[in-house]
Amino acid sequence: MTKNLVIVESPTKSKTIEKFLGKNFTVTASMGHLRDLPKSTFGVDVEHDFEPKYINIRGKGELIKELKTLAKKADKVYLATDPDREGEAISWHLGHILGIAPEDKCRIEFHEITSTAVKDAIKHPRSIDMDMVDAQQARRILDRIVGYQLSPLLWRKIRKGLSAGRVQSVATKIVADRDREIEAFEPVEYWTLSAKLRENAKAPIFEAETVKYQGKKLELRNVEEARAAEAALSKAEYIVQEAGRKERKRHPVPPFTTSSLQQEANKKLNFSAKKTMMLAQQLYEGVSLGKGSVGLITYMRTDSVRLADVAIEEIRTYIQQNIGSEFCSPKVNHYTTKKNAQDAHEAVRPTSIERTPQEMMQYLNKDQLRLYTLIWNRAVASQMSDAVYDVTTLTIGAGDYQLRATGSIMKFPGWLQLAGKFADEEKDKTVPYIEPDTKIVLHKLLPAEQHFTEPPAHFTEATLIKELEDKGIGRPSTYAPTIVTILNRGYVVKEGKKLLITELGLMTVDMLTEYFKGLISIPFSAQMEAHLDEIAEHKTTKEAVLHSFYDPFAEDLKVAEEKIPHVEIPLEVSDVPCDKCGKMMVIREGRFGKFLACPGFPDCRNTKPILVKIGVKCPKCGGELIERKTKTGKIFYGCEKYPDCDFTTWDKPLNEACGKCGGMLVEHVERNGRKQKFCSNPECADARPVRPSGAKTTTATTTTKTSTKKTKTTTRKTAAKKTTTKAAAAKKGTKA
Numbered sequence: 001m002t003k004n005l006v007i008v009e010s011p012t013k014s015k016t017i018e019k020f021l022g023k024n025f026t027v028t029a030s031m032g033h034l035r036d037l038p039k040s041t042f043g044v045d046v047e048h049d050f051e052p053k054y055i056n057i058r059g060k061g062e063l064i065k066e067l068k069t070l071a072k073k074a075d076k077v078y079l080a081t082d083p084d085r086e087g088e089a090i091s092w093h094l095g096h097i098l099g100i101a102p103e104d105k106c107r108i109e110f111h112e113i114t115s116t117a118v119k120d121a122i123k124h125p126r127s128i129d130m131d132m133v134d135a136q137q138a139r140r141i142l143d144r145i146v147g148y149q150l151s152p153l154l155w156r157k158i159r160k161g162l163s164a165g166r167v168q169s170v171a172t173k174i175v176a177d178r179d180r181e182i183e184a185f186e187p188v189e190y191w192t193l194s195a196k197l198r199e200n201a202k203a204p205i206f207e208a209e210t211v212k213y214q215g216k217k218l219e220l221r222n223v224e225e226a227r228a229a230e231a232a233l234s235k236a237e238y239i240v241q242e243a244g245r246k247e248r249k250r251h252p253v254p255p256f257t258t259s260s261l262q263q264e265a266n267k268k269l270n271f272s273a274k275k276t277m278m279l280a281q282q283l284y285e286g287v288s289l290g291k292g293s294v295g296l297i298t299y300m301r302t303d304s305v306r307l308a309d310v311a312i313e314e315i316r317t318y319i320q321q322n323i324g325s326e327f328c329s330p331k332v333n334h335y336t337t338k339k340n341a342q343d344a345h346e347a348v349r350p351t352s353i354e355r356t357p358q359e360m361m362q363y364l365n366k367d368q369l370r371l372y373t374l375i376w377n378r379a380v381a382s383q384m385s386d387a388v389y390d391v392t393t394l395t396i397g398a399g400d401y402q403l404r405a406t407g408s409i410m411k412f413p414g415w416l417q418l419a420g421k422f423a424d425e426e427k428d429k430t431v432p433y434i435e436p437d438t439k440i441v442l443h444k445l446l447p448a449e450q451h452f453t454e455p456p457a458h459f460t461e462a463t464l465i466k467e468l469e470d471k472g473i474g475r476p477s478t479y480a481p482t483i484v485t486i487l488n489r490g491y492v493v494k495e496g497k498k499l500l501i502t503e504l505g506l507m508t509v510d511m512l513t514e515y516f517k518g519l520i521s522i523p524f525s526a527q528m529e530a531h532l533d534e535i536a537e538h539k540t541t542k543e544a545v546l547h548s549f550y551d552p553f554a555e556d557l558k559v560a561e562e563k564i565p566h567v568e569i570p571l572e573v574s575d576v577p578c579d580k581c582g583k584m585m586v587i588r589e590g591r592f593g594k595f596l597a598c599p600g601f602p603d604c605r606n607t608k609p610i611l612v613k614i615g616v617k618c619p620k621c622g623g624e625l626i627e628r629k630t631k632t633g634k635i636f637y638g639c640e641k642y643p644d645c646d647f648t649t650w651d652k653p654l655n656e657a658c659g660k661c662g663g664m665l666v667e668h669v670e671r672n673g674r675k676q677k678f679c680s681n682p683e684c685a686d687a688r689p690v691r692p693s694g695a696k697t698t699t700a701t702t703t704t705k706t707s708t709k710k711t712k713t714t715t716r717k718t719a720a721k722k723t724t725t726k727a728a729a730a731k732k733g734t735k736a
Contacts, residue, residue, distance in 0.1 A: 005074035006108075006122075007067065007094060009081050013113060016286030016293040017080070020115040021122070028070060030081070034060050035093040037140065042148050050141050050546045054093070064097060071098045078125060083109040083345060084301055084477065085536065089136040092128050102128040112351045113286055113295030135536035138545050142166060142528070145550060146519065149557060157564045158507060163489060167474040167482050169512055170525045172491045174467055175459050176501040176509045185455035191220035192451060193229055195403060196444040197238060197396070199434055205443050206431045208396055208405035218401070226448035229401065234445050236398035240438045244393040248408065249386040252415035254305035254335035255347035255379045258476030259469045261300070264378075266462035269370050270497075273461050273480035279371045280348070289363055295351055296360065297375055301477045302345040305335040307382070311349055315383045318353045327417055329385045349379040377418055384415035392431045396440065407431025458498040472526035515560040518552055571599070580606045611640060616653040619664045619680060621645040625653050649680065651688075660686055 003026045008014050011029040018027035035054040037043035045051040056064060071077050079094050081087035091107055100106050107128050108121040146165055154162040193210040210229065212218050220226045256264070261280065265271040271279070280300035286293035307315075312332055319328040350372070357373040364372060388411040396403040407429045410416075434440065459467070465479045474482060483499075486492045491505035501509075512520045519525075531545045571586040578585050578598040585596040585608065596608040612627035618639040625647075626640050637653055639645040651666035654677065658665055663681030668688060670676065678688035 003074055004076045004078065005070050006078045006080050009087065009090060010281075010285050012282075012285040016113055016295065017118055019292050020118045026070060026074070028067065030067070030090060030094060031060070031063060033057060033090055033093065034064055034067075034097060037144055042144070044141055044144055046550065049543045050550070052137060052141060056097075067094075068098060071100075077106055078108050078122065079106050079128070080108050080110070080121070082301070083111055083299055085132050085136040085139075086477070088129055088132040089140075092130070092133045095128060102130055102133075111345050112298040113284065114351050115294075117351075131538045132536050134542040135532050138535055138542035139532055141542075141546060142549060145553070149553075150516070150519075153557070153560060153564070154508065154511075157511070157566055158504075162504075162508065163485070164508070164512060164519070165482075165485070166519065166525060166528065167468075167478055168485045168489075168491075169509070169520050170473050170522060171464065171468060171482050172486050172501070172505050173509045173513065173520050174471075174522075175464065175486075175492050175499050176506055178456060178459055179501045182455040182458065187452035187454070189221060190451050190453065191223070191226035191448045193218075193220065193226065193233065193448045194446045195233060195238075195398075195442060196446065197403075197405070197440050198443050199432065199438065199440050201441070204430070204432055206405055206407065207446075208394065208403040210398075210401055211404045212402035214400050215402075220448065223448075223450070226450075230445060230448055233398055233401060234442075236401065236442075238396055238398050238403075238440045238442055240394055240434045240436050240440060241397045241402070242393075242395035243434055243436050244391075245433050246391055247411070248389045248391045250389065250414070250416070251386050252329075252333060252381050252384050253378065255307060255349050255382045256375060257303050257305060257347060258301050259303065259465055259479065261348055261375070262465050262479060263462040264374060265371060266460065266465075266497075268374065271367070271371070272483075273465060274484050275367070276371065277480045279368055282368060283372055283375075287360075287363055287368070296355060296372060298347075298349050298351060299345050300348050302348060303476050304337045304345060304347055306337060306346045307349060307379075308346050311346070311353075311379075312383060314353050315380055319380065319384060323384075323418065326412075327384050327414065329383055333383055335382070347379075348375055350376050353380060381415040381418050384418060385412075387414035387416045388412040392433050394431060394434060405431045458500060460497040460499060464499060471522050472529055473522065474529065511564060515564060516553070516556050518556065573599075574610075576608065578604060578606050580604055613640075614653065616655050616664070618645060618647050619653075620647040651678070651680075653680070658684055658686055660684055663687075 003024055004021075006014075006017065006021065006025055006027045008017060008027060008029050009032055011031070014027040014029045018025065021027065034057060036057050037052055038055050041053075043053045043055075045053065077098060077100060079091035079100070081090040081094070087109075088107075092102060094100070095102055095104075095106065105125040105127060108125050110117040110121040143165060147163060150164045151162065154164060194207055195210070196205050196207055198205045210218055210233065213229070218229075220229060254260075258277075262273045262276050265276040266273065277300065280297065283296045284298070284300050286295050316328055316332070319325075353376070355376075357369060357376050360372055361369055389408045390411050391406065391408045393407075394405045396405065409428045409430060457463070461483055464483065468474050468479060468482075469476075486505075487494060490502055491508060492499050493502055494500075509520070528545075528549065531540065531548070534540045535542050535545060571588070574585050574587055574596055576585045576596055577583070578600070581598060581600050581604045583598055583600050583604070585606075586599045587594050587610065588597045594610055596610055598604040598606040609628075613624050614627060614637065616625045617623070618625050618641070621639060621641060621644075623639045623641040623645060625637050628636055628638050628648075630636065636648055636650050638648040642648075649666060651668045654665045654667055656665040656677070657663070658679040658681065661679060661681050661684040663679045663684055665677050666680050666688075668676050668678055676688075679686040681687055
C-alpha cells in the first residue's frame, strides 16, 4: 500500500509522530529551512518590488534529493512544519521544491504532539496561508536590507564584524538608555521613622510607620528633621483615629506565554532565554516515556493566555480530585490576552495534567524537570481559587503626626497552595484590631533610619524581555536570539544577571541614533511589527510595508555614508609586556570576551588571555588563583600554573582559613543568591563537594557522584510509584 508522507522540521518530532500514525505513513524532517536568500550577495531586487532571489541552502542537496524521492513515491504529501509564520514559510518553500501548489490541501498543523492532535490534523488539511508567508518574507527581507546595507557601514566606520538589526539595535539602545539613566542618577537623602505600639501593657506589640505631618505626606530630608520628629513623637499621646478590617483576595496568574515563561524561568530558575527555549523545544517535540515518545507541552511560541476548553476541564477535574474541591475556582478563570497579541495558539501548558512532575521525574533530566514543573504548576494554578487574606489597617494620631500600621494574615492559600515557591508569597504580619478613639501605649520609638533614593535597576534578561514585549518590539520567538546576538557582538555584557552596555555598544547606538532615527526609534519599531501583523491578516501587502521602510532608509544611508567619520576605538594598554617583542600589550575584545594582544599586529601576532588575580594562593602548589571563563561565559577559578597544577573550583576561593582543619574557605552562591562558606578540604567536616572544571577528579569525588546518582534514581522511582498509587487511589475514592 502506498504510504503517505508527512514532513516536519525536527527529526526528534518525526520519530514521535511516526509512532502515532502507523505503518501507512512515513514521517521525515526537513531540518528547518531548505531555501533562503544567498549569503554571498544581497539577494533582493529592490527595483522590482523587493523580489527575493531564493536558492537551495548549501549542504542540503542530499536531503532535498531524498525528500523529492519520497514525495514521488507517496500517495499524499502533508507539510507539518511548526504552526507559526516561520513554519508556514518553510512549508511554502517545501511546496516549491516538491512541486506542490500553495492552494493544494497539503498543510496540516497541530499545537501539541499527542496522538489525538496529530490524527485530527491529518483529517483537516488546508492550503498554505500565503498572507502568513508574505509576513515572514517581509520580515526576512527587512532584516536582509538592514544587515547587508547598514552592517557594512558599521564595519567601515567603527569595526569589522559588527552588525545592526531592527530588533537588536533597539534592544541595545534600551539597555544603553537605562545604563545612562543609572549613571546620571543623583541619590536624594530621606529618613523614615517607626514606632512599636500596644493597646496596654499586656497586649501584643505591633509596628507602625510615621506617614504624615500636619495632614501632609511626611518628608524627613535630613538628620535634623528626623531628630525633631523623634523628639515630638517620644512625648506625644497616641490614639487610634481609624481602624479597618477587610478581606483581600489575590487572584491566580494566567498560564504562560513565551515571554512570561522566559521571564519566570530567568527569575526563578536562573535560566537564560536561550536555555529556556531549548528545553521547551525538547518538551514539545517529545520525550520517551518508556513505551513511546510523547510531547509533554503545547507549542511554546505563543503570546496568548487562552486555554482550550478540554484543557480547562481536565485541569479543574484534577484539582477537585487531587488537591481539593475548595481549591478549584467556583467559575472558570478566563484571562485577557494583550491587544497586540496574535492569539493564534493557546498558552503554554502540559498536554496532559495527569502527567505530574512527580511522575515525569524518572524520564526527564534535572533542567527539563524544573522547567516542566514551572509550566505544570502555572497551568494548574490558573484554574484554582483565590488566595484570601485578612487585612487590618490602623491609622494612629500622635500630635501633629500620623502613623499607619497594616497587617495581613493568610486566611486561605487558594492557588498559592500549589504555586508555593514559584509565586512571590507574602509574609504574615499581625496587627491587632483596635477600636477607633482608643488610646494606645508607645512601647518603643525606633531610631530614625537614613535612606537614599535608588536608581532604576539594570536590565536582566527577564526585565529586558518584558520591556520589549511591553513596547511591542519583536515577537516571542525573537527575544532569545536577540539577546544572544547583542551579547555575542559585544554591545552588551552580562555581569551576574545584569545586562550592561559596553563602550562599543554606546558608540554604535549613538551613531545609529544620530543618522538612523527611524530604525532605532522604539515607536517606529513597534509600528513595523504591527505592519507585519497586518500583512498576515491581509490588511496590507508586503510590498507596501517594504517601500514605507526602504525609501527613507535609503536616504539616511546616503547621508550617513558621506557624514560619518571613521571612529577609532581607543585601546586600553595593559601592564603586561609582550614576551615576543617587548611592547606593552593592549586589551582587545573578541567573540569570547576580552583578551590581550600585541599592538605590533600584524608583525607580531602574540595574544594572551587576561588573568584576573583574586589575591588567593592555590592550596595545591602555592601559585596565584585566577578567574577564568568557560566558552559559555560561566566563571570558575583555577591556578595560574595550569596545566602543571590542575586545581579548579566553581566556588570563589577566599583568603580565609577553616577553623577546623586550616584549609582554604570557598564562597558558594545558592540559586536564590544566598552565600555560604565551605572548606575546600573534601575530608573536613565543613566541606562541600567542590565541582572541578577541567581538572582530574579524585577517586573519592567520583565515588560520591556515582553514589548520589544512584540514590537520586531510586528516590525518583519511589516518588513516581507513590504518586501513581495516590492517583489510582484517588480515582477509586480511597486513601493511598
